[in-house]
Amino acid sequence: MMTETDAISIAGLVKSFGPARALNGLDLVVRTGEVHGFLGPNGAGKSTTIRILLGLMRPDAGTARLLGGDPWTQTAELHRRLAYVPGDVTLWPNLSGGEAIDLLGRLRGSLDRRRRDELIERFDLDPRKKGRTYSKGNRQKVALVAALASDAELLILDEPTSGLDPLMEEVFRQTIQEVRRAGDRTVLLSSHILSEVEALCDRITIIRDGRTVETGTMAELRHLTRTSIDAELAGPPDGLAGLPGVHGLRADGGRVRFSVDAAALDLALRHLTQAGVRSLVSRPPTLEELFLRHYDRATANLKGRHAEAGR
Amino acid sequence: MNAFAGTGKLIRLVLRRDRVLLPLWVAFICMIPVVFVGAFTGAYPTAEARQHYYETSVHTRAFTIAYGVLNGSSLGELVAWRSGFVTFMVALFALLTVIRHTRTEEAAGRRELVGATAVSRHADLAATLIVTCGAALVLGVASALALIGQGLPAAGSLALGLGFTVAGCVFGAIGAVTAQLTTGAGGARAIGISTLGAAILLRGVGDVAAQSGDGPAWVTWLTPLGWAEALRPYSGERWWVLALAAGAVLALIVLAVALSERRDLGAGMFQARLGPAAAGPRLRSPLALAWRLHRGPLISRLAGLALVGLVVGAMSASLGTLMDNSGAAAREALARLGGPGTLVDQFLAPMMTMLGLVSAGFAIQAALLLRNEERDGRAEPLLATPVRRLRWAGSHFAFILLGPALGLIAFGTAAGLAHGLNTGDVARELSRLLAAALVQLPVVWVFTGVAFALFGLLPRLVAGTFAVAMVSMLLGWVGQELQLDQWVINLSVFEHVPKLPGGVMTATPLIVMTVVAAALVAAGLAGFTRRDMPTT
Ligand SMILES: Nc1ncnc2c1ncn2[C@@H]1O[C@H](COP(=O)(O)OP(=O)(O)O)[C@@H](O)[C@H]1O
Numbered sequence: 001m002m003t004e005t006d007a008i009s010i011a012g013l014v015k016s017f018g019p020a021r022a023l024n025g026l027d028l029v030v031r032t033g034e035v036h037g038f039l040g041p042n043g044a045g046k047s048t049t050i051r052i053l054l055g056l057m058r059p060d061a062g063t064a065r066l067l068g069g070d071p072w073t074q075t076a077e078l079h080r081r082l083a084y085v086p087g088d089v090t091l092w093p094n095l096s097g098g099e100a101i102d103l104l105g106r107l108r109g110s111l112d113r114r115r116r117d118e119l120i121e122r123f124d125l126d127p128r129k130k131g132r133t134y135s136k137g138n139r140q141k142v143a144l145v146a147a148l149a150s151d152a153e154l155l156i157l158d159e160p161t162s163g164l165d166p167l168m169e170e171v172f173r174q175t176i177q178e179v180r181r182a183g184d185r186t187v188l189l190s191s192h193i194l195s196e197v198e199a200l201c202d203r204i205t206i207i208r209d210g211r212t213v214e215t216g217t218m219a220e221l222r223h224l225t226r227t228s229i230d231a232e233l234a235g236p237p238d239g240l241a242g243l244p245g246v247h248g249l250r251a252d253g254g255r256v257r258f259s260v261d262a263a264a265l266d267l268a269l270r271h272l273t274q275a276g277v278r279s280l281v282s283r284p285p286t287l288e289e290l291f292l293r294h295y296d297r298a299t300a301n302l303k304g305r306h307a308e309a310g311r
Numbered sequence: 312m313n314a315f316a317g318t319g320k321l322i323r324l325v326l327r328r329d330r331v332l333l334p335l336w337v338a339f340i341c342m343i344p345v346v347f348v349g350a351f352t353g354a355y356p357t358a359e360a361r362q363h364y365y366e367t368s369v370h371t372r373a374f375t376i377a378y379g380v381l382n383g384s385s386l387g388e389l390v391a392w393r394s395g396f397v398t399f400m401v402a403l404f405a406l407l408t409v410i411r412h413t414r415t416e417e418a419a420g421r422r423e424l425v426g427a428t429a430v431s432r433h434a435d436l437a438a439t440l441i442v443t444c445g446a447a448l449v450l451g452v453a454s455a456l457a458l459i460g461q462g463l464p465a466a467g468s469l470a471l472g473l474g475f476t477v478a479g480c481v482f483g484a485i486g487a488v489t490a491q492l493t494t495g496a497g498g499a500r501a502i503g504i505s506t507l508g509a510a511i512l513l514r515g516v517g518d519v520a521a522q523s524g525d526g527p528a529w530v531t532w533l534t535p536l537g538w539a540e541a542l543r544p545y546s547g548e549r550w551w552v553l554a555l556a557a558g559a560v561l562a563l564i565v566l567a568v569a570l571s572e573r574r575d576l577g578a579g580m581f582q583a584r585l586g587p588a589a590a591g592p593r594l595r596s597p598l599a600l601a602w603r604l605h606r607g608p609l610i611s612r613l614a615g616l617a618l619v620g621l622v623v624g625a626m627s628a629s630l631g632t633l634m635d636n637s638g639a640a641a642r643e644a645l646a647r648l649g650g651p652g653t654l655v656d657q658f659l660a661p662m663m664t665m666l667g668l669v670s671a672g673f674a675i676q677a678a679l680l681l682r683n684e685e686r687d688g689r690a691e692p693l694l695a696t697p698v699r700r701l702r703w704a705g706s707h708f709a710f711i712l713l714g715p716a717l718g719l720i721a722f723g724t725a726a727g728l729a730h731g732l733n734t735g736d737v738a739r740e741l742s743r744l745l746a747a748a749l750v751q752l753p754v755v756w757v758f759t760g761v762a763f764a765l766f767g768l769l770p771r772l773v774a775g776t777f778a779v780a781m782v783s784m785l786l787g788w789v790g791q792e793l794q795l796d797q798w799v800i801n802l803s804v805f806e807h808v809p810k811l812p813g814g815v816m817t818a819t820p821l822i823v824m825t826v827v828a829a830a831l832v833a834a835g836l837a838g839f840t841r842r843d844m845p846t847t
């Protein structure tokens with residue numbers, strides 16, 4: 001029975017390399033047809049997760065389902081339906097980029113020639129160069145063209161824009177936007193470029209140290225985060241500092257700056273209007289801030305643990 | 312900026328990266344001559360015994376080719392002679408070290424990283440050469456001190472040690488030149504190793520001629536390996552040879568720097584051309600890809616082996632004549648030795664053993680190509696297509712398995728033809744030498760098997776197959792002198808290959824080796840289907 005609507009579903013995934021735990025109970029669900037952002041700092045376990053999905057590595061515990069199948073046992077069948085761009089693309093030194101694109105396409109069993117040529121044009125790639133003479137960005141383009149020119153229903157892209165210049169990054173974004181609009185493909189996009197994920201993805205999953213820390217739509221995740229407020233007031237903001245949910249308050253003459261949890265926003269704004277607002281700038285949380293908060297928490301935890309150990 | 316600025320920093324980097332390998336290697340080499348001192352004083356304690364050993368050995372061509380000219384029967388002369396093959400090893404190590412720290416780094420893009428810091432363009436070459444030549448010098452002096460410690464004459468010990476240094480420095484400098492020629496490290500290594508092979512061959516020809524007192528003894532002087540020998544340790548040292556070697560090293564370095572100046576970073580003298588914009592119709596399977604990857608090295612190996620085969624075959628008959636002319640004493644000594652077959656076969660049989668070792672090396676290199684596809688990340692996108700693991704590994708396996716067979720056929724055919732044309736019986740020599748070459752195949756496959764087993768089970772150690780092959784060869788080579796137990800010598804697989812041409816052909820060891828190889832390959836493939844990819 002393959003009536004699942006999820007392209008990828010991972011639960012409780014654990015993977016160790018010797019003593020080091022790369023994945024520590026990771027969960028990830030990617031719904032069919034969505035562009036899913038897979039975010040995490042370097043070494044968080046993104047590539048390891050993807051390799052397990054591709055049947056290249058076997059998890060120590062937990063389950064991974066891909067397109068309704070088992071990635072380890074049904075490898076070849078599943079691979080017919082997906083295209084993959086590795087995080088660190090290396091090419092065969094004595095094959096030209098065009099040859100590499102065609103070879104990968106033929107091995108996968110599908111390559112749209114017209115689309116291939118169009119993508120080569122768009123990414124401004126010289127397909128005649130030998131693999132060893134491409135720069136990192138150009139190697140990345142070769143892998144991207146090979147994947148995007150296929151008619152695979154699932155695209156797995158591991159940090160695909162690392163090494164691309166801003167111009168090419170924009171081309172990549174446009175291409176993925178088109179895929180998203182067409183709506184007939186699922187994309188798993190691993191990244192640590194937050195603005196990219198913010199711009200492209202329907203839903204995102206944030207992982208750290210091999211564990212899922214947040215997952216949801218951008219709107220849902222914004223919910224969890226703080227809005228930054230920068231206001232000029234007529235009088236002193238009485239009681240604002242004491243409000244639960246207000247953080248990092250700095251008052252400088254008539255000017256106050258702070259960040260506030262979504263739940264406390266209403267109350268905080270009422271305090272401001274009571275004092276009399278002359279000007280107000282509010283910024284919605286960016287993914288950066290969301291991310292930094294997780295870092296902060298991680299380092300805070302670490303410090304806490306060190307302090308305990310020190311005692 | 313000074314052309315060599317930053318060399319000091321890079322020397323530290325090179326030393327740090329080789330901090331384990333380099334000292335181990337130096338210590339290992341220093342021990343070999345000392346071991347021979349012990350072996351010779353143990354086995355031939357009196358001057359008469361050594362004289363006797365001298366007489367039987369001096370006209371055995373296989374010995375002359377492996378170790379060089381034997382000048383006399385003193386303990387020092389015997390030790391120096393027996394350490395002759397050490398110069399090959401030092402030369403090979405120096406060559407590979409220099410290429411590893413220059414072209415390999417550059418091809419991997421790490422030189423760009425270093426080059427972007429305050430380091431000048433020749434600094435990496437300078438640092439690598441300084442470390443390599445420095446290590447060769449340390450090795451030479453340490454060997455000399457160790458031998459002096461054993462009570463051997465100081466001058467001779469120093470000459471022997473400096474002979475190693477000469478081999479290391481010259482071949483290090485040759486490595487520096489070859490590293491400028493090609494864009495890939497593999498190509499540079501192939502050119503360097505071919506040069507070493509030619510040097511070994513020339514030295515063999517010259518030494519056999521010198522030892523028999525007839526023929527082109529001067530060709531020894533064409534090879535840096537011959538210079539190490541020409542120092543004549545313990546036998547009237549000729550120190551001026553050192554000046555010749557130093558001049559050659561200097562000239563080679565100047566050449567390397569000049570070549571390096573003429574090219575861009577990442578480029579070679581032999582430039583990479585543009586390729587096709589689209590793949591040809593045949594490039595559509597893992598096998599087609601494997602052919603593209605293996606064909607370059609395969610064709611150059613076949614050509615090299617055929618060429619060496621021709622030279623060896625052409626030399627055989629004339630060497631036989633030389634030996635026959637070299638006097639009654641020599642013939643009597645040879646008869647006492649009771650070696651199998653004719654004089655020529657005595658020359659050819661060890662050549663075939665060398666062929667087996669070299670072909671094993673080629674097989675291991677081919678297996679490493681597969682491993683490097685994984686390590687460098689090129690296997691991953693392939694295995695994310697519907698291509699199954701076994702199909703991918705199998706496509707390389709075809710070349711790893713059959714490539715060496717083709718090489719042996721090329722060598723045997725060329726040698727048989729050349730020798731047959733000399734003797735006038737092509738049919739006989741062709742079949743004899745072809746058979747002698749092909750009996751090496753099972754031993755080559757054993758190392759293919761070892762490499763595959765490691766690939767499947769302990770992938771990080773595949774390159775260690777080279778060490779297994781080396782140790783296996785050395786056990787056979789030095790085992791007798793060290794009077795090791797026969798079972799230890801038997802550990803060397805090369806000992807079990809029938810000594811053809813001339814020896815007795817026994818099928819059993821060949822069958823056993825083939826079965827062992829097949830079992831090793833099967834174990835490797837079974838492990839490979841279960842393990843994580845990529846293991847880096
Ligand atoms: N083959 C491997 N052997 C050992 N450790 C590994 C291997 N692959 C990944 N790791 C480790 O697992 C952790 C997660 O790595 P990875 O999945 O590559 O992270 P990311 O892709 O998010 O940067 C890292 O600490 C990394 O060092």
Ligand SMILES: [Mg+2]
Pocket residue numbers: 046047048087158159
């Ligand atoms: Mg990664």
